Amino acid sequence: MIKVRIPTPLRPLTKNQGEVDVAAGSITDLVNTLEASYPGIKSRLCDDSGELRRFVNIYVNEEDIRFLKGKDTALKTGDEVSIVPAIAGG
Amino acid sequence: MADLIIPRQILDDIITHAKELTPYECCGLLAGTNGVVSHLYRTKNIVAMEGAQNLSSFDSAKAAHLERLSSAERAEIAFVMDMQDFSSAKKDMRNNGLDLQVVYHSHPHDPARPSVTDIKIATDYEEIWPKINLPIPAYLLVSLMNSEPEVKTYWIKSGSVTPADVLIR
Numbered sequence: 589m590i591k592v593r594i595p596t597p598l599r600p601l602t603k604n605q606g607e608v609d610v611a612a613g614s615i616t617d618l619v620n621t622l623e624a625s626y627p628g629i630k631s632r633l634c635d636d637s638g639e640l641r642r643f644v645n646i647y648v649n650e651e652d653i654r655f656l657k658g659k660d661t662a663l664k665t666g667d668e669v670s671i672v673p674a675i676a677g678g
Numbered sequence: 679m680a681d682l683i684i685p686r687q688i689l690d691d692i693i694t695h696a697k698e699l700t701p702y703e704c705c706g707l708l709a710g711t712n713g714v715v716s717h718l719y720r721t722k723n724i725v726a727m728e729g730a731q732n733l734s735s736f737d738s739a740k741a742a743h744l745e746r747l748s749s750a751e752r753a754e755i756a757f758v759m760d761m762q763d764f765s766s767a768k769k770d771m772r773n774n775g776l777d778l779q780v781v782y783h784s785h786p787h788d789p790a791r792p793s794v795t796d797i798k799i800a801t802d803y804e805e806i807w808p809k810i811n812l813p814i815p816a817y818l819l820v821s822l823m824n825s826e827p828e829v830k831t832y833w834i835k836s837g838s839v840t841p842a843d844v845l846i847r
Contacts, residue, residue: 675759
């Protein structure tokens with residue numbers, strides 16, 4: 589299983605869970621699996637073509653997937669995935 | 679010993695960035711070692727991008743307010759940092775042995791102190807920094823509401839704001 593950290597703005601979609609466990613072999617797989625359990629989450633993370641939106645980062649074990657293989661980044665049991673919302677303010 | 683040492687040139691660069699973007703908010707990062715700032719990274723404010731407000735930690739009232747505004751109006755009262763820029767900066771910091779020291783942004787129409795939204799989001803972010811291997815930064819604000827720019831720096835921890843002791847040299 590992969591441990592996925594869910595940031596505060598997405599917790600209303602995950603029944604307020606800050607961490608969820610998902611079985612997935614890649615980031616694409618993980619996003620689709622999350623979407624099946626928590627409908628609506630995929631469109632918050634990815635644009636219509638499936639690319640990661642510019643106001644979110646996904647880290648696998650502290651490395652940004654943009655510097656790995658993007659949405660094709662492979663995952664293995666024990667990996668930790670953090671969904672990180674943009675730094676923001678008013 | 680000051681919490682942070684910021685070179686005059688970098689402070690001037692932040693003010694230049696703020697002035698270039700006014701009436702929109704600018705944002706960026708400062709990095710260095712042991713509290714001594716040596717690098718500035720400008721990042722884009724992408725609050726005007728569709729959906730950006732939904733994935734930031736804006737409270738529902740602020741998000742609803744932003745929703746009612748035009749793209750340009752949103753960028754006058756809020757910022758959302760481009761996380762591609764953030765990641766590139768983070769990688770450059772790692773390659774150069776630097777640590778994140780400061781997150782900065784401008785308030786074109788308001789004082790140089792954190793808004794309620796700034797405090798909420800900084801507090802939400804406290805749990806994120808260690809997970810992406812970065813220290814909790816100070817927050818620097820530039821106000822352009824008066825003719826003379828005003829710059830102030832704060833620590834925001836557990837929802838409370840305290841001024842940071844900054845030496846400019």
